[in-house]
Amino acid sequence: MTRRDMLKLATFAAALLTTTALFSSNHAxxxxxxxxxxxxxxxxxxxxxxxxxxxxIAEAAKHPEVELIITDGEDKTEKQVADVENLIRQEVDALLVSPKESAGLTGVVQQAIDAKIPVFVLDRNVDTKDYTQFVGGDNKLIGRAAGEYAVELLGGKGKAAGNVVEIWGGMGTQPAHDRHDGFHEFTDKEPGIKYLLDQQSGDWKQDQAYNIMANALKTNEKIDLVYGHNDPMAYGAYLAAKDVGREKDIKFIGIDGLPNEGVQMVNKGELTATFTYVTPGAEGLRQAIKFLNGEKVEKTITLPTEKVTKDNAAKILKDNGL
Known part of the structure; x- marks a missing residue:
């Protein structure tokens, strides 16, 4: 064996030893x-x-006893179903799931429940009550807050008037229906408020909302207020209006209120208001750990909301270091 061959063999052996050590370390x-x-x-x-x-992920970092496995459904029900099936096969101690569609994920969630895996449903519900806990915001309550504020912007209770464009989130998701129903509990009482679209879904996406609003602007000379079921869609509608020079004539309301997104948009005057919809990730993980440690958990945890307008947007940004 030549000296060069011996060096190659030694290099390969060292690499193999390193790889084995890394695997053993990760396994340990x-x-x-x-x-x-x-x-x-x-x-x-x-x-x-x-x-x-x-x-x-930030919450998991606080719990060294927890191995967190995160999957990405890629916005496809069938992919998310396969992901959950894979987690069941891995025999996870607890399953957290935030469904794309309530009906589409119910079957596989039930499979997890039947496998004696405690299931924590986050943000969007499923069509069974056999899960361990639901953690999320009250979308109907948030919709009501948005509807009440819309009435105020359009002239006040009993006097509100104007043309409203509502851009739905995913039609198959419960949050979209709740945000619609809550909003209309207030606006439907005002005969002066007219709705220009019939359940147009932007699927929670900015670009789709832009297209919906662009078409609405072409066919309606007067639009007074846009209610987007989330901030990206409300912002997409704003951009469509801005592109034709009509953004200053319209009020834009969204939901989510992330400091670096919706709150920034309100502070810049792009959105008139947003309503915070706190992500349930950290609380959901805390609740799952609590349950696994033998403590009792409530069936439902409802996260709070807050109205964000130009009056408090700057303070919220400052409080979040932005």
């Missing part, structure tokens, strides 16, 4: 974990979902 690290918790996220593209993941 996993062995040290007390709980394996799986989290099925619907998508990581939307800003609110990205913050959701950041929050749950």
């Amino acid at each position: 690290l996993a062995q040290d974990k007390k709980w394996k918790i799986g989290f099925s996220q619907v998508t990581t593209i939307e800003p609110w979902r990205a913050q959701f993941n950041k929050d749950i």
Whole structure:
């Protein structure tokens, strides 16, 4: 064997030893974990979902006894179902799931429940009550707050008047229906308020909302207020109006209120208001750990909301270091 061949063999052996050591180290690290918790996220593209993941990862870092496995459903029900099935096969100690669609995820959530895995449903519910706990905001309550403020912006109770464009989130998601129903509890009482669109879905996405608003602007000379079921869609509508020079004539209301997104938009005067919709990642993980440690948990945890306008946006940004 030549000296060059001996050097190659020694290099290969060293690399193999290093790889084995790394695997053993990672394996040992996993062995040290007390709980394996799986989290099925619907998508990581939307800003609110990205913050959701950041929050749950930050919380997991506080719990060295937890091994957190996060999957990305890529905004596809079938992919998310497969993700949950895979987490069940991995025999996670607890499952956290934020469904794309309530009906589409119910079956696989029930499979987890039947496998004796405690399930914590986050943000969007499923069509069963057999889960361990639901953690999320009250979307109907937030919708009511948005509707009440819309009435105020359009002239006040009993006098409100104007043309309203509502841009829905995903039609198959319960939050979209709740945000619609809550909003209309106030606005439907005002005969002067007219709705210009019939359940137009922007699927929670800015670009789709832009297209919906662009078409609405072409066919309606007067639009007084836009209610987007989240901030990206409200902002997409704002951009469409700005592109034709009509943004100053319209009030824009959104939901989510992330400091680096919706609150910034309000502070800049792009949105008139947003309503905070706190991500349930951190609280959901805390509740799962609490349950696994033998403590009792409530069936439902409702996270608070806050109205954000130009009056308090700057303070919220300052409080968040922005």
